Amino acid sequence: MNIVAALFVLKNQLLQFPGGDIFSQILTLIIYAFIFISIFYGQRIQLYIMLREVEGSLYKLKYIRDEGRRIAIETIKEIGKPQTDPSARVDRFLEYFTIAPQSLDPAGVVWKLEHILDVRDTRFKDEVKLLAPAADETQANNLENTLEAAMALNYIYKVIRHYYLLGKKTLSLYIIMQIQMILPLVMREAEAYASALKAFAYGQPIGDGVGALVAAKLMHGHQTRKVPKDCVVAEVPFEGRTAYVIKAEGPGGNVGKPGDAIKTIIEENEGKIANIIMIDAALKLEGEEVGEVAEGVGAAIGGPGVDQFKIEETILKYRIPINAVIIKEDIGDAVSPMRKEVFEAADKAIERIRQVILERTREGDKVIIAGVGNTIGIGQ
Amino acid sequence: MSRSNASAATRVSSFVLLIIFVTLALALAALVLAIYLYDTAPGVAVYWLLLGFIGLALSTYVLFQTRQRILRLRIEMPPITTTIECKKCGFKSVREFQRGDYVFKEVEPCQKCNEKMIITAIYREVREKGKAPTFPY
């Protein structure tokens, strides 16, 4: 009762013109001061609020990066059993960069890019061997992936720090605003990389590997052989057709080169392939269900584009139709340990593949089924 | 995941906490004073009331913010389960993921028929915390 009455009095007081008692004069003065401050310093205040927000995220990014580095070093020590402390070498590795080829004259840039990526890959493998001499091939692959995730986290942290410091130095609203606007997306990505790093360190299958999982389920129990590069293929009888099922060789962290593998199989069969079906994880839009299966045409493969280019070249040469089955998940799910929904979607995807093959090919045909993605934690 | 080296970012300085609590105490004092003054000088009481509410709102807001920041900084690790199945008798067992597990790995023999068992699934189960924002169409 007291409070209600007091609020009524407050309302009357606030609506009073200056000239009443001393308190209302002070209050009016404060209100005027507040208005002037927001007119002249409003932007400045907003700028500091934004800077603080970026600073908070930067702290978090630094924490995530340091955790990533710590996990990487611990894993190397645990399974690599190096003689010396790997920390200094890891730090050097985290600063490693790759320069993309010049595309001013784009003809032939794919092969240049492929070469650069090959060099990078070999260099990483050698580095991991030096860091962790006791690791077997699977573990070395997992370590390589772990280090790559740590590298990505390091890079994200440094870029955000750069803009934060630049913003602080110049006090330019636009520099700070840019970084503050994309910050939620950047943080999501960093968190995804952080969970990826853990999955890689332990060798757990990740959401991106669902394509490889589908292929593994199809080829399990059949004879496999290696095809270039870092892939395996199995000849599987499937609804009266012969399916060449391709995936990257597991269970180490590895994406292989499905482009080369598909090309090899097509050329082995002199182009007599009735259909190609590619299975991959794809980014879902917000609002779509995790583990939704969709179907379309085209080469479903991510990465720098070299493999997609090769597949498209080869199928154009032999005029082979190509279908794609995708399993939807968001960026966080794609690089963190595989979710149950995604795991169960593998069986739905196999059903979809069966339908496509029954509708689009005849008995006795040869088809290629390629499961694309990082095969970490998935054998065959 | 919260080790001792959880870095300076997770800790909130005790000085800030002290300021928050002092503000809180002052705000409460202002409120009490307002009620006390209400009978004798309602005009003055109103300002104390205003001051008290502003102080209260400000300090609780800051306190809540810092608490949230600490909570958000943890990287949580969802439990990951490995399902092992016997192809012959269908015996199934679920355990926590161990380093070295992978899908289609042959593991220890079955308890029932001594056949080699196979890891058939490795996944994490996500318990949706709260409801994800949805759109009715």
Ligand SMILES: [Zn+2]
């Ligand atoms: Zn059994």
